Amino acid sequence: MLSQVRTGLEARLRDEVDGEVHFDAFTRGRYATDASQYQIMPAGVVVPRTMQAAARACALAREAGIPVTARGGGTSQSGQTINRGLVVDGSKHLRRILELDVANRRCTVEPGIVLDDLNRQLKPHGLWFPVDVSTASRATIGGMVGNNSCGGRSLRYGTTRDNVTSIQAVLADGTPMHFGEVETDPASINDPRRRDLTEQLLAIGMREADEVAARFPKVQRRVGGYNLDALDPRRGSVNLAHILVGSEGTLAYSTAVELKLSPLLGRRAVGVCHFGSFRAAMQAAQHLVTLGPIAIELVDATMILRAFSIPARSCGHRASTIAACCAMHPVT
Numbered sequence: 001m002l003s004q005v006r007t008g009l010e011a012r013l014r015d016e017v018d019g020e021v022h023f024d025a026f027t028r029g030r031y032a033t034d035a036s037q038y039q040i041m042p043a044g045v046v047v048p049r050t051m052q053a054a055a056r057a058c059a060l061a062r063e064a065g066i067p068v069t070a071r072g073g074g075t076s077q078s079g080q081t082i083n084r085g086l087v088v089d090g091s092k093h094l095r096r097i098l099e100l101d102v103a104n105r106r107c108t109v110e111p112g113i114v115l116d117d118l119n120r121q122l123k124p125h126g127l128w129f130p131v132d133v134s135t136a137s138r139a140t141i142g143g144m145v146g147n148n149s150c151g152g153r154s155l156r157y158g159t160t161r162d163n164v165t166s167i168q169a170v171l172a173d174g175t176p177m178h179f180g181e182v183e184t185d186p187a188s189i190n191d192p193r194r195r196d197l198t199e200q201l202l203a204i205g206m207r208e209a210d211e212v213a214a215r216f217p218k219v220q221r222r223v224g225g226y227n228l229d230a231l232d233p234r235r236g237s238v239n240l241a242h243i244l245v246g247s248e249g250t251l252a253y254s255t256a257v258e259l260k261l262s263p264l265l266g267r268r269a270v271g272v273c274h275f276g277s278f279r280a281a282m283q284a285a286q287h288l289v290t291l292g293p294i295a296i297e298l299v300d301a302t303m304i305l306r307a308f309s310i311p312a313r314s315c316g317h318r319a320s321t322i323a324a325c326c327a328m329h330p331v332t
């Protein structure tokens with residue numbers, strides 16, 4: 001029965017979707033893994049060439065009763081991009097900048113654009129998207145939105161959520177929907193579906209506000225679970241895009257993401273502190289942040305010793321930095 005459903009879906013995808021359709025064991029096997037340690041064979045894979053094709057693939061999967069899992073670079077580490085259903089990979093073709101507003105430091109992109117590619121195109125304009133994840137050469141904006149990625153400079157720039165202003169998406173039932181700043185009076189929204197969704201989300205925000213205030217950890221890089229705190233109308237303005245950020249593609253498929261951009265960093269300086277114990281380094285962090293650094297990194301002795309074991313190609317400056325950090329390792 002299941003194989004009949006799969007065959008039917010494959011045939012319809014080939015007929016109706018502008019994109020690559022893969023149901024062979026080899027390709028499915030490639031998409032059965034990501035950067036996590038899990039492995040699940042998907043029913044099939046679609047690599048859409050256009051946003052309409054991505055939306056159509058989602059619709060056909062829905063009609064066949066097969067779940068959809070969106071995939072960007074596949075560098076998530078908790079198995080978020082693997083599933084038994086249909087994998088929709090936006091990273092190959094859906095990677096354009098749709099709009100760039102240099103004066104207002106905004107751009108709108110397709111979800112499959114890779115962070116480094118985006119920043120390369122923004123550089124001549126003196127701008128960048130400042131959520132600098134370590135996997136920037138693979139990570140896509142859709143994936144970063146999906147898991148609310150954070151970069152090494154999140155101290156200054158915050159998480160992906162802090163840098164997303166609106167998202168155009170397709171809901172599970174196929175409805176295209178705009179998620180952004182909520183109007184002062186949601187009852188005035190003309191589109192009945194958007195009005196209804198907005199009112200329902202705000203009601204959830206209101207209902208859960210006290211619980212969220214009491215239980216959500218008050219830390220800057222809190223990226224687990226749905227961002228229910230974003231729905232609390234008592235916070236002032238509510239941006240519904242922020243409920244999609246971090247939702248791991250479980251609420252909607254993002255088709256276009258509007259980003260807040262920052263001016264490129266100018267001159268930078270690095271300070272290196274060394275500590276006699278791990279605890280001392282951790283205790284110093286609270287004082288170091290008051291100096292307004294854009295990043296604080298901990299490099300422990302394991303990393304340093306491993307770096308030393310690489311045949312030397314580094315300059316003298318790097319060697320002295322490494323030596324200074326070495327003392328961060330707990331002294332046992």
Ligand SMILES: Cc1cc2nc3c(=O)[nH]c(=O)nc-3n(C[C@H](O)[C@H](O)[C@H](O)COP(=O)(O)OP(=O)(O)OC[C@H]3O[C@@H](n4cnc5c(N)ncnc54)[C@H](O)[C@@H]3O)c2cc1C
Nearest residue numbers: 072073074075076080134140142143146149150248249254
């Ligand atoms: C060595 C290593 C270092 C890392 N360093 C960092 C780091 O510094 N900071 C950090 O935050 N993370 C880090 N990560 C985790 C990961 O690389 C990043 O979070 C990255 O930004 C994820 O992007 P991606 O394109 O690979 O997303 P994917 O893994 O492809 O997807 C992430 C989530 O987004 C969803 N998704 C993708 N596209 C869409 C779409 N169009 N619509 C809806 N949902 C969608 C997926 O279903 C999934 O739930 C690291 C991972 C590794 C392996």
